[in-house]
Amino acid sequence: MEIYLNGEREKVNPGETVRELLSRKGLGDARVVLVYNGQVLPEEDWGEPLEEEAAVEVLTIVGGG
Template identity: 45%
Template sequence: MEISLNGKKTDIDEGLSLIELIEQKGLEPERIVVEYNHQVLSKEHWDKTILKEGDNLEVLRFVGGG
């Protein structure tokens, strides 16, 4: 099924939870933030959130800045 991940159409497995996707991508959960369908989603909800077709995910991390 297809979701939008950081603005790109991305194919993922059905029934995948958000935390599973994050792990698949090799990211450290404690170092990133997620906006799920335009709402900030705190970390305690990541394992309960099962991704659905058409979901919009923004995954961000800190970079250098002034």
């Protein structure tokens, strides 16, 4: 199945959780904010499985002026 990850199509395994997705993407322990279908998803909910066609935004703090 597929989701939208930061605006791009991304294949995910059925039943894959948010935490597993982040880990697979090399962000296992990075400090990020996760927006799931337009809502901030608190870290305690990152064990929930991803839904087909979900829009997932992964945001982080970067240098800026």
